[in-house]
Amino acid sequence: MGMTDVLIVGAGPVGMAGAIELHRRGASVRIVDREGARTKLSKAVGINSQTLELLEPSGLTERLLAAGIRIARANLHFDGKPLVTLNLDRADHRFNFILALPQSATEGILEAALAERGVTVERETEMVAFSRHADSVTVSLRGPSGEGEAIAGRVLGADGPRSAIRQGLGIPFTGARYEETWSLADVTLDWPYGYREVNLFLHANGALLFTVPIAPDRIRAISQTDNALALLPSGSVVRETHWQSTFHVALRQAERYQDGRCFLAGDAAHVHSPAGGRGMNLGIWDACAFASRHAAGTLDGYTAERHAIGARILAITDRMFRVARLKPGIAQSARNLVMRHVVPIPAIQRRIAPQLLGIER
Incomplete structure (x- = not known):
């Protein structure tokens, strides 16, 4: 042997x-x-910029890019109103997007x-x-x-x-489990935001919903509540649910x-x-x-x-x-103020975008 x-x-x-x-x-x-x-x-x-860079010598990146959806914008909302848009393509990197696959x-x-x-x-x-x-x-x-x-x-x-x-x-394997029951759903739906950008919907009560396109007619919705679909914004009509699940999340490291x-x-x-x-x-x-x-x-x-x-x-x-799940109070108000008035500044976005894309220098 x-x-x-x-x-x-x-x-x-x-x-x-x-x-x-x-x-x-x-x-x-x-x-x-x-x-x-x-x-x-x-x-x-989500496949980030660093992964695309790491897998390029093996020829995998070209195949992944051909199969996935390139996402260059992330929209943040608070209680149904726009908060800020993050332009990921401001990052100085040839893979200045998240690849959804x-x-x-x-x-x-x-x-x-x-x-x-x-x-x-x-x-x-x-x-x-x-x-x-x-x-x-x-x-x-x-x-x-x-x-x-x-x-x-x-x-x-x-x-x-x-x-x-x-x-x-x-x-x-030390650490602890978050207290919340999380949920996700992959759905085809009619809604105001299309299938080319990610969205983060924040709520005053601390609930959050994150959505990302995973196919030309399908999004992933994920929340730290037990029903992600209940947090879809007004005007959303779910046409088909492809997969739903609930789960718990932990923060642990060997x-x-x-x-x-x-x-x-x-x-x-x-x-x-x-x-x-x-x-x-x-x-x-x-x-x-x-x-x-x-x-x-x-x-x-x-x-x-x-x-x-x-x-x-x-x-x-x-x-x-x-930070995303902050509940009503000074911290939540300060977060929203920074999001509305500081994060839109181009120089700030150029600093934030690489972090969101997983770009390591």
């Missing part, structure tokens, strides 16, 4: 992006997932690119145990044909918030992202609020950084790099969420 350079557990966007980048850099890779097929759900829908489509593009490289996602294959050695990791797998073992130089856990890799390593030859990326390492659309993008950044460090022989520095970046992004998303 030969040894694979890297075994990736989890074939979502993070795991597949990592597999593509590792293969591009000359590593042998296997990728397994316990599900029988990639997701059919929209899930994560359902996760199901993103995964399809990634899996096709992997197949072209001769890498097949091994589905219905679960990691049931692993043991670490000085120069390798032995992984017990249970798949369609029964149980077997794989030997890898490194293991990358991209297996989500309940990561079996993280739990097997005994790495604490205390370290590596232990010996085992590493974590994506939701296995960090979870946070949807504010800013950074979740999948931060995970893909983890995976690309892992691939780069693997090729350079500098994996010892992976946690120091990624944990600090993850902590910063988690803090940003938490702050954005807390």
